Amino acid sequence: MNASISFTSQFILDKAHFNECFSESMPQERSLNVFFKSGVLMAFGLIILLFTPVNAYAGWFVVALGILEALSIHYKQPWWVLRQMLSKASGSEVTLTIDEKGVLSDSFYNKSRILWENMSSIQETSLGYILNFTVENKNNKGYLSKSYLSTDAQSYIKQKMNTLNVT
Incomplete structure (x- = not known):
């Protein structure tokens, strides 16, 4: 009889977890092209x-919108982390x-x-894994940190990653 696989x-x-999630799964581009919209405004x-x-x-309102757009690009990660920290789930334990x-x-x-069958690919980063999956015809991302995963x-996950990324 086969033993079931379960980890x-x-x-x-917490804040460290949210910072890691954002920095690993949301690549930030810091080129001038990103600020094009704010410059035009x-x-x-x-x-x-x-x-x-x-x-x-x-005129000043449109200039202020351009400045606000530039600030939202520059402070994207701290703003996202702050919103997560203010959520009711912040500080809770996840199994x-x-x-x-x-x-x-x-x-x-x-x-x-x-579900593994809903995953289109798994990408390994230096600190974790990005799970790309589809639910109800919507593409989503999930992140798993290596810090709380056993070897x-x-x-x-690497075995699943190889089977998903090959097909």
């Missing part, structure tokens, strides 16, 4: 201010179970399962 670990949803606002008879408030069916995440506030669990 279980627990971790806390600021230039358009200045054109309104200097060369049109439109009320100055409209993670990896088995033949998929990845089960269970906490007081949320219980979710990502056996990591080997099992």
Whole structure:
């Protein structure tokens, strides 16, 4: 009789975890192309201010939108982490179970399962694994940190990664 494969670990949803999730799964591009939209908004606002008879408030409003857009790009990670820290799930303990069916995440506030059959690919990063999966025709991402996975669990994920990424 085959023994079922199951790996279980627990971790806390804290600031360090959220920072790792964002930095590993959301690559940040810091080129000038990213700031193009904010530059266009600021230039358009200045054109309104200097060369049109439109009320100055409209021009300053468009300039302020451009500045706000640039700040939102620059502070994207701290803003995302702050929103996660303010959520009711912050600080709660999560039980993670990896088995033949998929990845089960269970906490007081949320219980979710990502099935292996719904995963399109798994990418390994220096600190964890990014799970790309589809639920109800929507592409989603999940992140698993290596810090709370045993070496056996990591080997099992790599085995699944090889089978998913080959097909």
